[in-house]
Amino acid sequence: MKNLSRRRCSNRLLGSVALSVALSLAMAPAALAAQPVLVIHGGAGVERAGLSEQDEKDARAALEQALRAGHAQLAAGKPALDAVTAAITVLEDAPQFNAGRGAVFTHDGKNELDAAVMDGASLRAGAIAGVHRVKNPILLARTVMEKSRHVMMTGDGAEAFAKENGATLVEPSYFRTDKRWQQLQKALKEEASGQAHEDIETAKHFGTVGAVALDTQGRLAAGTSTGGMTNKRYGRVGDAPIIGAGTYANARCAVSGTGWGEYYIRAVAAHEICARVQYAGQSIRQASEGVINTDIPKAGGDGGAIALGSDGSFALPFNTEGMYRGWIGEDGVPHVALFKDEKLAEPGAKAR
Known part of the structure; x- marks a missing residue:
């Protein structure tokens, strides 16, 4: 017994x-699942004097719509890259931002669109530059990543690739908005007079849109889309489609920049932020503010960025009067802000 x-x-x-x-x-x-986060920007350089009450209302609404579109992907368990492209597509379709529908004009009165995406988990990336008829450049950048052996395509070649792969193409007139056209006319007039004012020189560099996301599997992704610089010439390409300059993601960090592209390229700004996180042990806030608020201005440029870490911490530094920006967490509540003196709600102590 x-x-x-x-x-x-x-x-x-x-x-x-x-x-x-x-x-x-x-x-x-x-227990291991990450809490999803999406952070977006609609460009630095926002100035109260240049926005009507309706402009501000429309911009806030578009930012919230973009956040909800990206959050829907994360809530469904989709990868971070899906959230990034979903959010940016909304911003490209909104005429308030210098990307897609609201792109600025070149010196010759055309719209030249650039975009890039990067998957932090695999380090795969795709980019396009100088396209004129692609409705959503961010989707074409992703197609380059997923359906070609290349990372970047430009101009006519990129448009041929777009057509072969079923991208939505539109007539160039689709991108024409009166606001952007008048900005070009003002810039041309100032240029012809030889007395370009500081506000024109500053304003023409801004308006890029971007997104960074962390999904439930802990994967990061980044994307950026832009119409470039008002009155740009000679096929100029800025930082947005250049991997490491305006767009970068790895397993620890994801970044999308907005600002005077030449300075972001020289600083390899997006990669520099992630390198400081990965190799110097800096926090997302410390690394991004060091590059955006110290290195870029010291060199003569300005702008902003959004940066997101694999632990869900994020930062939205900028050194201009304002930056269209926002974030959304697991609860699905969007938070947006435009101006520097405007408080952006924080998830505990994560947002800075």
């Missing part, structure tokens, strides 16, 4: 251990 009792106790103990192990294994994925 004693042996039987011992066997029963032993079996019960083994059963308890097995149950505990099973429960632990079942709960492990949930």
